[in-house]
Structures are given as C-alpha cells and as structure tokens.
Amino acid sequence: MSQQRKSKGAFWALLGAVAVLGLIAIAYVAAKPKTRGITEVDLKADPTQARGYLLGDSTAPVQVIEFADFECPACMQFATLTEPDVRKLVEQGKISYRYFDFPLEMHRNTWEASNTAACADEQGKFWPMHDALFAAQDQWNGEATRNPKPVLKGLAQQIGLDVAKWESCYDEQRYRSRIAANRAEGERRHIQSTPTFIIGNKIIPGALDSDKFMSYVAEAAAAAGPRPATPAMGPASGLPGAKKDTSGARK
Known part of the structure; x- marks a missing residue:
C-alpha cells in the first residue's frame, strides 16, 4: 500500500512538472516578439529614395510636407475639406506641397493603395489617383473588402491610366521599396500618427482645418522673410528639418 502511494505521488509530481513546463513554453511563445513583413521592409529601406510626391514649385517660400495613410479616415477628412484651399496656395506660388506615404499596420489595404498611387505616378498621374483614392476610400478599405484590386483597377481606368501598364506595375509591386x-x-522624423504635417520648421499632427493650416503657413512665411526659404538639407533624405509643435493640433 505504501509503495502504491509512493508511485501515485511520483506520478502526480511528474505530471505537475510537465504541466508547469508546458505553461512556461506557452508563455514564452506568446511573449516572443512577432516579426512583421512591413518592419523588415522598413529596415531595408533606402532613405535616399524618400522623395515623396511634389505638388508645386520646390523653391516656394514655404515648404509643406504631409505624412499620410490612404486608408486613414482623418487623412481623408483633410484631403476632402482642407486640401482644396491648400492647392490654391500652391497655385499662387506661396507653398510647395509634398506627400509622403506613411502606411499604418492597422490598415489592411493601405499598402495596396500606396502601390496604386505609385504606379499612377509612373504615368504622371499621382495626384489624380491621390484624389480618387480618398474619394473612394470606403469602397476599397479593409472594412469594405479583403481584395481591393478590382476597385483600385477601376480607379486606374477612371483617371485615364493605361490600365495594362498600371496592372503590371501593381502586380509586380514595383515601388514597394519607395x-x-x-x-x-517619417520614422526618422519621429512621426507617430497620420496625418502629420511639417510646415516651415514645425511638425504638427492632426487633420488641420483651413484656418489652422493657413495660420501655420503665415507663421512660416513670416519666419522665412521676403526671400524664398532655402531649407537645410536633412542628413538622410535631403529634406528640411523641423521642430515638433502640438499646440492646438489634434492627434
């Protein structure tokens, strides 16, 4: 009887040890950092390719940069409500406007949208595609579909692209490195949310309304003085440096 008790005790002790080891293994796997494809691409990115997409004269008195995500609702809000006034400033030669992709991992189809726009740029139509993507965001975003290509292909046709050339570029993901x-x-500049703007020497997060945007432009123009500003070249990308300003801006 005593021997049976000892055997049972040893059995339960062994079973308990196995269970503990199993729990430790599960905890390790759960806690282990997960590698993501996007992160790997970012680490291999060549910063000299980071030129963005320019609208207007690069020698304009005020340089404006936007870091945005095509699937970001706040970016769509800015593009729809404020950007028409921004483009008037571009047409008047008061600012240059440069768009940088900043795809967020939370948005399922944002890389496909950036890929779509880059392939449109190959045919000289980045900005028409930029506008079309934001206008149709609710048709191709991750909530609407897991396969955005049919909608994106329709946009390519809508803005007058050579669809066969666009599709070849899209399928190849030709500009993924760009x-x-x-x-x-954006990461080098510590951008954390979209949209985020650099106006003059200030970094401003949030979807600015027209009045706020104009006030930042006026401030930057005053700081630049009567002569067109010649921005200092950044160490990696040749783009102007900036200081962060969160006053009155939304995240």
Whole structure:
C-alpha cells in the first residue's frame, strides 16, 4: 500500500512538472516578439529614395510636407475639406506641397493603395489617383473588402491610366521599396500618427482645418522673410528639418 502511494505521488509530481513546463513554453511563445513583413521592409529601406510626391514649385517660400495613410479616415477628412484651399496656395506660388506615404499596420489595404498611387505616378498621374483614392476610400478599405484590386483597377481606368501598364506595375509591386523609404523617412522624423504635417520648421499632427493650416503657413512665411526659404538639407533624405509643435493640433 505504501509503495502504491509512493508511485501515485511520483506520478502526480511528474505530471505537475510537465504541466508547469508546458505553461512556461506557452508563455514564452506568446511573449516572443512577432516579426512583421512591413518592419523588415522598413529596415531595408533606402532613405535616399524618400522623395515623396511634389505638388508645386520646390523653391516656394514655404515648404509643406504631409505624412499620410490612404486608408486613414482623418487623412481623408483633410484631403476632402482642407486640401482644396491648400492647392490654391500652391497655385499662387506661396507653398510647395509634398506627400509622403506613411502606411499604418492597422490598415489592411493601405499598402495596396500606396502601390496604386505609385504606379499612377509612373504615368504622371499621382495626384489624380491621390484624389480618387480618398474619394473612394470606403469602397476599397479593409472594412469594405479583403481584395481591393478590382476597385483600385477601376480607379486606374477612371483617371485615364493605361490600365495594362498600371496592372503590371501593381502586380509586380514595383515601388514597394519607395513606399517603405517614405515611411522610414517619417520614422526618422519621429512621426507617430497620420496625418502629420511639417510646415516651415514645425511638425504638427492632426487633420488641420483651413484656418489652422493657413495660420501655420503665415507663421512660416513670416519666419522665412521676403526671400524664398532655402531649407537645410536633412542628413538622410535631403529634406528640411523641423521642430515638433502640438499646440492646438489634434492627434
């Protein structure tokens, strides 16, 4: 009887040890950092490719940069409500406007959208595609579909692209390294949310309304003085440096 008790005790002790080891293994796997494809691409990104997409004269008195995500609702809000006034400033030669991709991992189809725009840029139509993507965001975003290509292909046709050339570029993901470099430039500048703007020498997060945007431009123009500003070249990308300003801006 005593021997049976000892055997049972040894059995339960062994079973308990196995259970503990199993729990430790599960905890290790759960806690282990997960590698993501996007992160790997970003780490390999060549920052010299980070030029963004320019609208206007690069020698304009005020340089404006936007880091944005095509699937970001706040970016769509800015593009729809404020950007028409921004483009008037571009047409008047008061600012230059440069768009950088900053795709967020939370948005399922944002890389496909950036890929779509980059392939449109190959045919000289980045900005028409930029506008079309934001206008149709609710048709191709991650909540609407897991396969955005049919909608994106329709947009390519809508803006007058050579669809066969666009599709070849899209399927090849020809400009993925450029998109990754644009995002890496944002990370180098400690961009954390979209949209985020650099106006003059200030970094401003949030979807600015027209009045707020104009006030930042006026401030930057006053700081630049009567002569067009010649921005200091950044160490990696050749883009102007900036200081962060969160006063009155939304995240």
